Amino acid sequence: xxxxxxxxxxxxxxxxxxxxxxxxxxxxxxxxxxxxxxxxxxxxxxxxxxxxxxxxxxxxxxxxxxxxxxxxxxxxxxxxxxxxxxxxxxxxxxxxxxxxxxxxxxxxxxxxxxxxxxxxxxxxxxxxxxxxxxxxxxxxxxxxxxxxxxxxxxxxxxxxxxxxxxxxxxxxxxxxxxxxxxxxxxxxxxxxxxxxxxxxxxxxxxxxxxxxxxxxxxxxxxxxxxxx
Numbered sequence: 001x002x003x004x005x006x007x008x009x010x011x012x013x014x015x016x017x018x019x020x021x022x023x024x025x026x027x028x029x030x031x032x033x034x035x036x037x038x039x040x041x042x043x044x045x046x047x048x049x050x051x052x053x054x055x056x057x058x059x060x061x062x063x064x065x066x067x068x069x070x071x072x073x074x075x076x077x078x079x080x081x082x083x084x085x086x087x088x089x090x091x092x093x094x095x096x097x098x099x100x101x102x103x104x105x106x107x108x109x110x111x112x113x114x115x116x117x118x119x120x121x122x123x124x125x126x127x128x129x130x131x132x133x134x135x136x137x138x139x140x141x142x143x144x145x146x147x148x149x150x151x152x153x154x155x156x157x158x159x160x161x162x163x164x165x166x167x168x169x170x171x172x173x174x175x176x177x178x179x180x181x182x183x184x185x186x187x188x189x190x191x192x193x194x195x196x197x198x199x200x201x202x203x204x205x206x207x208x209x210x211x212x213x214x215x216x217x218x219x220x221x222x223x224x225x226x227x228x
Contacts, residue, residue, distance in 0.1 A: 017186045018196045019177075020058060027054055031200050034175070035216045044222050045098055048147070051175065051200060052102030056143075059171050059198040060107060063087060064141060082109055085140050088167075092117055092146040092158060093130060095220035099145040099173065110143075115161060117154050128157060137165040144170060147219035149177035149199065151210050152184030159185075159195060169194040175219070177202050178212045 030051045033039055039047075064087075065080040086109055091100045093116040104110060116130025134140075142162045149155055155172055162170050170193060177199045189195055203212045216222065 016189045016191050016193055016195055017182075019182060019202075020196065020198050021202055022055055022058055022198065022200055024054065027051065027200050030054075031175070034222075035214065037217065039222075041222065041225060048098045048175070048219075048223065049102040052099045052145070052173065053106055055173050055175075055198050055200060056103050056106045059143060059173050059196070060087075063107070082107070085138075086110055087141045087143060088113055088134070088137065089143045089145065090115055090133065090158065090162070092144065092154060095147045095223060096145040098219070098223040099147065103143065103145060103173070115158055117157060131161070133161060133165065135165060137162060137167040139166075139168045142167045142170045144172040146172065147175045148212055148215070149174040149181045149185070149197065150206060150212050151178075152181035152188070155181070155185055155197075156188045159189070159193070163193045167193070169196070171196045171198060173198045175200050176212050176215060178206045179204075180206050 030047045034044060034047050034051070064083040066083040068079050068081040070077060070079055087107065089100065089103050089107070089110045090113045091097050091103075093114060100112065104112065113133040114130060115128065115133065117128050144155065144158050144162070146154060146158070149172070155174075159170055159172070172195065174197065177197065179202060182197065182202065185195070185197070203215055205213050207213050211218075
């Protein structure tokens with residue numbers, strides 16, 4: 001089942017964020033194992049890869065295609081291929097890397113850019129330390145990969161990078177989101193672009209440290225181990 005929250009009409013204008021929560025037995029099962037603190041890194045990585053393929057299937061439903069003439073072993077026919085310019089996949093380092101393979105396996109012709117961001121644990125704001133994106137993203141569909149939409153600051157900064165480079169529309173794929181983070185993103189956008197957020201679940205709240213509750217812990221640490 002696909003639960004869709006359409007953009008809201010506020011004071012006569014549409015807000016620009018659309019939220020899709022993917023409800024499916026396999027999504028729920030894999031998410032349950034991810035949440036379990038006893039799940040080892042190797043299993044966690046494998047499940048993230050599998051889960052992202054399920055989320056990516058829905059997130060690419062509106063990907064742009066163009067007609068393509070081909071010949072089958074029997075007769076000529078017309079199919080479709082991804083339209084130019086090809087979509088851009090942007091994992092947010094480092095946790096977003098764990099989502100990249102599942103996404104590119106589903107859409108192998110997409111290009112990949114990278115944004116390195118970390119959270120200042122005092123202010124909870126996003127700090128950018130790496131940027132490998134094209135300068136011009138005119139008419140590009142962009143897919144941002146970040147496991148946790150917690151405070152929303154990292155996603156806001158990522159969206160700003162893409163929209164400032166004239167991206168056509170942006171889809172964020174996250175495993176979990178917090179209501180506070182979703183509200184922050186919606187308010188930050190303020191009608192500046194078409195943004196869709198795809199998640200496996202929206203959790204209850206953020207704790208005093210800015211972590212999603214019940215959540216699944218620090219996704220980067222659970223993917224790759226704790227780095228001091």
